[in-house]
Amino acid sequence: MENTGEKIAEFIQRELSKDKQQNIGQETLFISSGLVDSFSLIRLLVFIEDEFGIVIPDEAATAEAMDSVSLILKLMTKFGERGEDV
Amino acid sequence: MSETLRDVLLDHYRRHPERLFVRCLLTDGTAVSISYADLVSRGSQFASEFRGYLANNGDIVVIILPHCPDLFCTFFGAVLGGQVPSILSVPSFKLNSDHYRDELQALLKRIDARVLVTDSATASFLGMVKPRLGKAWVLLADKLPVSAAPIPDPSIGPGDLVLLQHSSGSTGLKKGVALSNRAVIRQIRDYAPTLSLGTEDQIVSWLPLYHDMGLIACTVLPAVVGIPVTALSPLHWVTNPASMLQAISRYRSTAAWMPNFAYEFLASRIRPSQLGDVRLDSMRAWINCAEPTMAVSHRRFLDQYAKFGVRPETLWTCYAMAETVFAVSQSSDAVSPKVERIDRERFQMGNVAIPVDGEQIPSLEMMSAGPLIPGVEVKVVDKDLNPLNERRVGEIAIRSASLFSGYFLDPSSTAKVLRDEWFYSGDMGYLTDGHLFITGRKKDLIIIAGKNYYPQDIERIVCSIPGIYPGRSVALGLDDPAIGTQRLIVLAEVREKSLVDDPRLGAAVRKTLAGELDCVIDDLRLLPHMWLLKTSSGKIARAPNLKRYLESFRPDTLQ
Numbered sequence: 167m168e169n170t171g172e173k174i175a176e177f178i179q180r181e182l183s184k185d186k187q188q189n190i191g192q193e194t195l196f197i198s199s200g201l202v203d204s205f206s207l208i209r210l211l212v213f214i215e216d217e218f219g220i221v222i223p224d225e226a227a228t229a230e231a232m233d234s235v236s237l238i239l240k241l242m243t244k245f246g247e248r249g250e251d252v
Numbered sequence: 253m254s255e256t257l258r259d260v261l262l263d264h265y266r267r268h269p270e271r272l273f274v275r276c277l278l279t280d281g282t283a284v285s286i287s288y289a290d291l292v293s294r295g296s297q298f299a300s301e302f303r304g305y306l307a308n309n310g311d312i313v314v315i316i317l318p319h320c321p322d323l324f325c326t327f328f329g330a331v332l333g334g335q336v337p338s339i340l341s342v343p344s345f346k347l348n349s350d351h352y353r354d355e356l357q358a359l360l361k362r363i364d365a366r367v368l369v370t371d372s373a374t375a376s377f378l379g380m381v382k383p384r385l386g387k388a389w390v391l392l393a394d395k396l397p398v399s400a401a402p403i404p405d406p407s408i409g410p411g412d413l414v415l416l417q418h419s420s421g422s423t424g425l426k427k428g429v430a431l432s433n434r435a436v437i438r439q440i441r442d443y444a445p446t447l448s449l450g451t452e453d454q455i456v457s458w459l460p461l462y463h464d465m466g467l468i469a470c471t472v473l474p475a476v477v478g479i480p481v482t483a484l485s486p487l488h489w490v491t492n493p494a495s496m497l498q499a500i501s502r503y504r505s506t507a508a509w510m511p512n513f514a515y516e517f518l519a520s521r522i523r524p525s526q527l528g529d530v531r532l533d534s535m536r537a538w539i540n541c542a543e544p545t546m547a548v549s550h551r552r553f554l555d556q557y558a559k560f561g562v563r564p565e566t567l568w569t570c571y572a573m574a575e576t577v578f579a580v581s582q583s584s585d586a587v588s589p590k591v592e593r594i595d596r597e598r599f600q601m602g603n604v605a606i607p608v609d610g611e612q613i614p615s616l617e618m619m620s621a622g623p624l625i626p627g628v629e630v631k632v633v634d635k636d637l638n639p640l641n642e643r644r645v646g647e648i649a650i651r652s653a654s655l656f657s658g659y660f661l662d663p664s665s666t667a668k669v670l671r672d673e674w675f676y677s678g679d680m681g682y683l684t685d686g687h688l689f690i691t692g693r694k695k696d697l698i699i700i701a702g703k704n705y706y707p708q709d710i711e712r713i714v715c716s717i718p719g720i721y722p723g724r725s726v727a728l729g730l731d732d733p734a735i736g737t738q739r740l741i742v743l744a745e746v747r748e749k750s751l752v753d754d755p756r757l758g759a760a761v762r763k764t765l766a767g768e769l770d771c772v773i774d775d776l777r778l779l780p781h782m783w784l785l786k787t788s789s790g791k792i793a794r795a796p797n798l799k800r801y802l803e804s805f806r807p808d809t810l811q
Contacts, residue, residue: 185776
């Protein structure tokens with residue numbers, strides 16, 4: 167799980183964040199802090215699907231529910247086929 | 253001939269009550285169908301509720317609801333009841349709720365709104381625990397009774413207001429575009445034949461209804477013409493753009509309006525595996541509107557979707573604004589948008605659009621917004637309002653049978669733009685061969701993904717942050733063809749040298765702007781005092797600072 171969170175944080179920082187100086191931690195609210203726009207969420211969803219094989223359904227994939235790495239990990243646990251193995 | 257929107261709605265209701273008006277696709281994949289009978293029935297219930305709190309016909313009803321069937325029913329309920337609805341955007345979770353509520357209360361007071369319709373979740377988010385916000389009663393659509401109500405019978409005429417369309421911006425800058433029944437009906441009667449809309453057509457839309465393209469083109473127009481709309485949630489579409497294409501394929505939609513960025517978004521963000529055997533060949537009109545249109549975006553969209561059935565002759569363009577109800581010009585299958593390359597230097601230095609061939613001369617690619625629609629006259633004028641000849645670039649002025657009545661309760665703003673029956677749009681462009689080309693804006697409006705931002709709003713908020721030099725910041729929109737829209741650049745001078753490029757101050761600026769305007773800065777530069785250029789009159793002008801920014805930082809340093 168730790169490694170998964172780091173990979174996601176690294177992807178957000180490298181690919182999506184508008185401010186490369188700001189470190190993306192597990193609890194950084196990267197959407198409500200104005201670092202990532204909502205149009206980038208689909209890239210994040212695709213990354214999670216490609217990298218971890220987990221599809222987060224539309225109704226759950228809201229900007230509010232994906233505002234931090236730790237929130238995303240909760241969604242992945244909830245919707246991952248392997249649940250806690252993620 | 254029906255002369256009010258209410259009359260037209262009731263005419264459809266009496267002639268074909270079971271006809272589908274809107275198919276509201278919900279995030280969980282279900283679809284709620286609303287017929288004209290449903291719309292009039294539920295709308296009458298809302299109108300009856302509103303009437304209990306309103307004194308007169310024409311009182312303002314502000315609606316703040318997420319994508320849901322009641323969004324349509326409250327809007328048309330107010331229309332049926334002779335009230336004047338105005339839809340505002342639902343606050344994003346990012347916004348500072350106290351700030352939003354205070355701004356909303358100021359707006360309600362300014363437009364003398366008597367009723368605010370929202371839902372329990374939004375009221376809770378905004379901390380609205382009392383039955384009133386200022387003088388306006390707060391009604392929760394999800395808590396209102398569902399008992400039957402008679403169809404209201406208010407006394408309203410063609411000259412009466414039918415809706416208020418609010419522009420973007422903070423309370424101070426937000427203007428209510430007041431539209432009469434006559435203007436709205438006339439616009440749609442003039443516009444629909446240009447699109448050759450017929451009963452076999454079906455519109456598909458993910459556009460928000462607080463925007464004129466979502467409200468007029470994709471809600472009021474189909475209600476007047478009597479054709480169905482498949483409506484998706486704008487928030488849902490952003491995270492699942494394929495949902496629009498799947499809806500087109502499933503329901504055989506024929507027409508859609510979208511801002512330019514959406515063509516790029518759809519072309520670049522959907523994987524073929526998400527589309528399966530989607531067929532888009534039912535579409536006969538993809539209408540590019542609401543922000544500068546780019547031919548390159550059409551080409552990329554076509555490259556991606558020709559194999560799914562998109563045909564080049566279905567890619568149309570439109571120039572529209574709330575002040576003319578909607579469309580000013582429109583290309584179609586009869587007249588395709590004209591694409592040409594013009595001499596860049598003569599355009600930039602001489603305000604003239606000279607077509608060039610070949611690649612010897614630096615040039616710009618322009619795509620027209622088509623010919624004027626019936627009932628509309630356009631002249632291009634210089635800064636002294638003298639008409640200009642073809643291919644001379646100037647401000648676009650419009651005279652139309654469907655002009656707005658003015659900015660609501662704001663005569664001074666109205667007088668600045670409405671003179672001798674002409675509306676001075678603030679947009680720049682040129683006319684040639686019967687086509688209207690839009691080249692930019694005289695006003696410094698920034699348009700990002702179809703959403704408008706006033707730079708003054710952004711600059712005021714940035715300058716209020718401790719550490720930023722008051723009055724010395726500038727917000728700029730930079731066209732980026734790669735994403736089909738503008739990027740937001742903010743240049744701000746700081747109070748102390750140690751704060752130049754300070755990451756904590758940068759984080760504060762980003763967070764504050766996200767919380768107050770729900771916008772994300774693409775490139776933020778915290779600069780030493782006196783970096784920004786001023787005009788001879790002492791103002792911080794945007795164009796020279798954009799030039800200095802481009803020279804100093806180069807666009808490829810955009811993050």
